[in-house]
Amino acid sequence: MSEVAWQKGWWRKDLLSIKELSREEIQMILDTADSFKEISTRDIKKVPTLRGKTVITLFYEPSTRTRTSFEIAAKRLSADTINISVSTSSVVKGETLLDTALNLQAMEPDIIVLRHSAAGAPDMLARALKASVINAGDGFREHPTQALLDMMTVREKKGSLEGLLLAIVGDIAHSRVARSNIYGFKKMGARVRVVGPGTLIPRGIESLGVEVFHDLREGIRGADVVMALRIQRERLEGAFFPSEREYARFFGLSLDVLREMAPNALIMHPGPMNRGVEITPDVADGPGSVILEQVTNGVAVRMAVLYLLAGGTRGEDLH
Amino acid sequence: MRICIRGGRVVDPSQGLDGPAEIWIKGGQIEAICRAGAPVGGCQRDAQIIEAKDFLIVPGLVDMHVHLRDPGYEYKETILTGAEAAVAGGVTSVACMPNTDPPMDHGAVVEYVLRKAKEAALAKVYPIGAISRGLKGEALSEIGELKASGVVAISDDGRPVTNALVMRRAMEYAKGFGLPVISHCEEPTLSARGSMNEGEVSLELGLRGIPSVAEEAMVARDILLAEWTGCHVHIAHVSTAGSVRLIRDAKRRGVKVTAEVTPHHLVLTHDAVRSWDTDTKVNPPLRSREDVEALQEALRDGTIDVIATDHAPHARVDKEVEYELAAFGISGLETLVGLTLMLVERGVLDLSQWVTKVSLNPARILGIKGGTLTPGSPADLTIIDTNTSWKVDPANFRSKGKNTPFKGWILKGRVVYTLVDGRVVYKAGI
Amino acid sequence: MPPDTGKRVLLDASGVRRALRRMASQIAERHPGEGDLALVGIRTNGIYIAQRLAKEIEAIEGLRLETGIIDVTLYRDDISRGRPHPLVKRTEIPFPVDDRKIILVDDVLFTGRTTRAALDALMDFGRPALVELAVLVDRGHRELPIRADYVGLEVSTSRDESVIVRMEEAEGADEVLLVGPGWKGES
Numbered sequence: 001m002s003e004v005a006w007q008k009g010w011w012r013k014d015l016l017s018i019k020e021l022s023r024e025e026i027q028m029i030l031d032t033a034d035s036f037k038e039i040s041t042r043d044i045k046k047v048p049t050l051r052g053k054t055v056i057t058l059f060y061e062p063s064t065r066t067r068t069s070f071e072i073a074a075k076r077l078s079a080d081t082i083n084i085s086v087s088t089s090s091v092v093k094g095e096t097l098l099d100t101a102l103n104l105q106a107m108e109p110d111i112i113v114l115r116h117s118a119a120g121a122p123d124m125l126a127r128a129l130k131a132s133v134i135n136a137g138d139g140f141r142e143h144p145t146q147a148l149l150d151m152m153t154v155r156e157k158k159g160s161l162e163g164l165l166l167a168i169v170g171d172i173a174h175s176r177v178a179r180s181n182i183y184g185f186k187k188m189g190a191r192v193r194v195v196g197p198g199t200l201i202p203r204g205i206e207s208l209g210v211e212v213f214h215d216l217r218e219g220i221r222g223a224d225v226v227m228a229l230r231i232q233r234e235r236l237e238g239a240f241f242p243s244e245r246e247y248a249r250f251f252g253l254s255l256d257v258l259r260e261m262a263p264n265a266l267i268m269h270p271g272p273m274n275r276g277v278e279i280t281p282d283v284a285d286g287p288g289s290v291i292l293e294q295v296t297n298g299v300a301v302r303m304a305v306l307y308l309l310a311g312g313t314r315g316e317d318l319h
Numbered sequence: 320m321r322i323c324i325r326g327g328r329v330v331d332p333s334q335g336l337d338g339p340a341e342i343w344i345k346g347g348q349i350e351a352i353c354r355a356g357a358p359v360g361g362c363q364r365d366a367q368i369i370e371a372k373d374f375l376i377v378p379g380l381v382d383m384h385v386h387l388r389d390p391g392y393e394y395k396e397t398i399l400t401g402a403e404a405a406v407a408g409g410v411t412s413v414a415c416m417p418n419t420d421p422p423m424d425h426g427a428v429v430e431y432v433l434r435k436a437k438e439a440a441l442a443k444v445y446p447i448g449a450i451s452r453g454l455k456g457e458a459l460s461e462i463g464e465l466k467a468s469g470v471v472a473i474s475d476d477g478r479p480v481t482n483a484l485v486m487r488r489a490m491e492y493a494k495g496f497g498l499p500v501i502s503h504c505e506e507p508t509l510s511a512r513g514s515m516n517e518g519e520v521s522l523e524l525g526l527r528g529i530p531s532v533a534e535e536a537m538v539a540r541d542i543l544l545a546e547w548t549g550c551h552v553h554i555a556h557v558s559t560a561g562s563v564r565l566i567r568d569a570k571r572r573g574v575k576v577t578a579e580v581t582p583h584h585l586v587l588t589h590d591a592v593r594s595w596d597t598d599t600k601v602n603p604p605l606r607s608r609e610d611v612e613a614l615q616e617a618l619r620d621g622t623i624d625v626i627a628t629d630h631a632p633h634a635r636v637d638k639e640v641e642y643e644l645a646a647f648g649i650s651g652l653e654t655l656v657g658l659t660l661m662l663v664e665r666g667v668l669d670l671s672q673w674v675t676k677v678s679l680n681p682a683r684i685l686g687i688k689g690g691t692l693t694p695g696s697p698a699d700l701t702i703i704d705t706n707t708s709w710k711v712d713p714a715n716f717r718s719k720g721k722n723t724p725f726k727g728w729i730l731k732g733r734v735v736y737t738l739v740d741g742r743v744v745y746k747a748g749i
Numbered sequence: 750m751p752p753d754t755g756k757r758v759l760l761d762a763s764g765v766r767r768a769l770r771r772m773a774s775q776i777a778e779r780h781p782g783e784g785d786l787a788l789v790g791i792r793t794n795g796i797y798i799a800q801r802l803a804k805e806i807e808a809i810e811g812l813r814l815e816t817g818i819i820d821v822t823l824y825r826d827d828i829s830r831g832r833p834h835p836l837v838k839r840t841e842i843p844f845p846v847d848d849r850k851i852i853l854v855d856d857v858l859f860t861g862r863t864t865r866a867a868l869d870a871l872m873d874f875g876r877p878a879l880v881e882l883a884v885l886v887d888r889g890h891r892e893l894p895i896r897a898d899y900v901g902l903e904v905s906t907s908r909d910e911s912v913i914v915r916m917e918e919a920e921g922a923d924e925v926l927l928v929g930p931g932w933k934g935e936s
């Protein structure tokens with residue numbers, strides 16, 4: 001076996017954001033994920049690579065999907081997984097994140113997958129711990145593995161992201177998925193538009209190199225990929241837009257509106273969907289929809305990230 | 320016994336003084352200042368001599384915006400540790416904010432603070448009374464009694480007075496008692512739940528933003544109310560270019576408005592938050608480069624009268640948490656001199672302007688003694704070695720609050736002596 | 750003493766060709782007319798060698814054997830030692846391995862650890878009836894009880910030397926070199 005593979009490689013201890021990654025690093029994760037995808041098609045969906053490693057999923061926000069995806073990924077690599085769910089209410093009055101971190105460190109985990117409602121929490125944890133930290137979503141800031149699986153899905157279908165036009169539709173302001181995808185797709189050479197009502201588009205977002213549209217038809221015109229974001233009705237209705245009905249009428253993806261897209265355009269959604277609000281059922285289940293592929297690729301991407309980080313530089317190896 | 324401070328450069332804008340001079344102190348007061356070459360010359364034999372060769376001698380610094388946390392939050396700071404921090408930072412007088420527990424909304428708490436300050440016998444402590452009972456922004460506190468107990472101003476600092484009518488009444492009432500109203504300007508419905516400046520950095524970090532307009536909306540309101548009532552309003556911790564414009568216009572119209580800025584708003588931008596260091600979390604938040612430049616310009620042209628620290632000490636448990644959950648505030652007393660002399664070094668201010676902003680103006684605004692070395696005034700002075708650099712290490716702070724975003728910074732300008740009423744209350748370890 | 754920077758050609762292009770032809774005829778001899786025999790190459794050179802062997806066997810037997818690719822990275826016993834993990838490439842075994850006769854193919858047999866990893870990987874795909882091993886070069890120094898069934902060239906080496914196999918598909922020409930530890934490659 002060639003030793004050349006050792007020369008290049010992944011040196012990071014943590015995966016905290018897409019913003020911090022180079023194009024080459026993103027490419028490396030996506031290539032690795034492509035290779036890992038095959039494992040999930042085998043009868044025996046397991047390789048021994050991370051045998052003896054401990055992966056803790058630490059979730060301060062409920063998310064069955066992401067947690068399960070990480071857990072399956074870790075198990076397919078033969079790692080031991082432990083799931084900890086913390087209710088946010090106990091965080092505020094209970095021990096500090098740093099206390100929690102040091103307690104976990106004492107149990108010598110290798111990788112901690114953190115979901116937290118506070119932006120930057122994974123960075124704090126990563127700084128305090130020897131273990132690798134994977135950001136599984138922090139507040140409104142980033143959700144790097146989601147963007148990676150989105151990029152993997154589009155790359156699979158389109159061959160490359162270079163020169164593609166992505167339109168992200170909906171609640172950009174409160175979306176970590178939007179931020180990570182803006183950074184990721186831009187780095188990979190795509191053009192990115194954000195589409196939504198003025199209240200849901202953060203002021204100054206043009207500084208991230210995206211174009212802003214408040215008209216859905218205009219915003220998705222010619223797009224190769226349209227990504228609808230989940231609308232959190234409880235939080236937004238009345239304050240950020242008048243009603244769900246009005247939102248659906250002006251910003252919901254329907255078959256009629258989608259005629260504006262490029263031929264063979266892809267429809268994506270990070271889930272869970274509100275059918276009939278940000279996306280109509282016939283679009284969600286229609287021909288361009290790759291929503292289920294996104295879920296499948298999520299496992300492969302997370303296997304790739306776990307694999308690469310487990311070989312990343314540990315604190316004590318730093319010179 | 321007399322004290323003679325000799326060999327230093329004395330800068331006292333209250334008497335247009337900048338040059339080598341000997342300072343004579345007797346009975347806790349300035350007895351005389353002898354300019355170099357003047358005939359008096361030579362310290363008498365019975366005087367205690369303080370050698371200040373190559374040092375800068377200025378009227379004791381007056382920090383008109385300090386949180387001493389006592390009573391109620393003694394784990395963050397006490398009047399003793401706060402006073403120790405003050406004199407170590409060259410500050411001889413502090414005005415302390417009423418957001419204690421219980422708050423300083425009645426005479427008994429004011430008297431408690433004054434008694435503790437007297438026991439500490441370090442910096443002079445001037446309490447600021449609450450505008451509203453319980454700092455709730457509803458009913459007025461007993462402002463007359465507060466004044467009688469010794470407060471020098473009123474403020475609900477830490478919380479804005481959101482009800483415009485309450486603010487109007489406070490100004491009308493305080494004016495009659497000759498008290499300035501210090502306003503923490505923040506429209507809470509606009510800043511709601513934000514933890515940093517709203518701008519490209521908050522966008523990148525996914526943190527809820529506090530827009531500059533949240534501050535400016537209330538600065539505008541309070542300027543108009545000051546104009547309407549004729550009351551002196553002092554705008555605390557100005558942080559935006561828009562506020563600067565509003566204050567500049569108001570001053571031009573002759574409105575009785577004064578304003579302060581903190582050292583951190585003068586030297587840091589919101590880029591510092593990228594470190595996720597919760598010690599960069601402060602209210603008002605660190606703003607953009609353009610805001611910082613506007614604040615520096617406002618200091619230079621006199622729109623902003625005062626540099627005050629907004630010293631807000633916190634315990635580790637308040638800060639070692641997620642950024643959004645962390646407490647707002649910076650422990651500022653012990654970095655005041657180093658940070659603001661940096662502005663002098665960079666040419667933002669000259670030394671005389673600097674003394675005006677950190678000593679003379681705040682003393683005048685609060686109507687307290689100090690800010691000057693004219694004979695007969697209290698011998699409050701600060702002696703600074705402007706040539707020595709030091710590294711900010713919060714572990715060495717006298718303050719209980721180790722929360723500073725300047726940890727590790729190399730600052731030039733070190734306090735060597737602090738004198739209050741002619742007593743050396745701080746002397747740097749040499 | 751400076752490290753040996755020398756290089757020795759063990760097989761040139763025609764040597765490689767002859768070795769592969771010999772191996773193919775040995776395989777055909779041992780498995781006459783067995784169309785269900787399959788060749789699985791270990792990344793990267795093993796893939797090319799497996800395809801060449803399949804072609805040679807086709808020439809002898811008139812049977813096209815199925816081939817597959819195995820990437821043993823995930824089964825290695827030497828990862829996670831403070832250096833980045835090697836990049837993983839696809840494993841492609843496009844046929845069921847249950848009850849099949851499989852010949853694993855690699856370029857160099859050295860410690861035997863790669864073969865061990867490949868066996869583990871293969872077993873995760875099913876239960877073959879028989880597994881054999883074919884290598885172009887056997888250079889000795891085994892650390893595990895593994896031996897090859899078909900060997901192109903047996904050569905005795907010292908531990909610090911390296912055997913370099915170049916295949917036409919990847920590098921334009923077939924060649925097997927034995928180089929000293931100080932060898933810096935060709936400019």
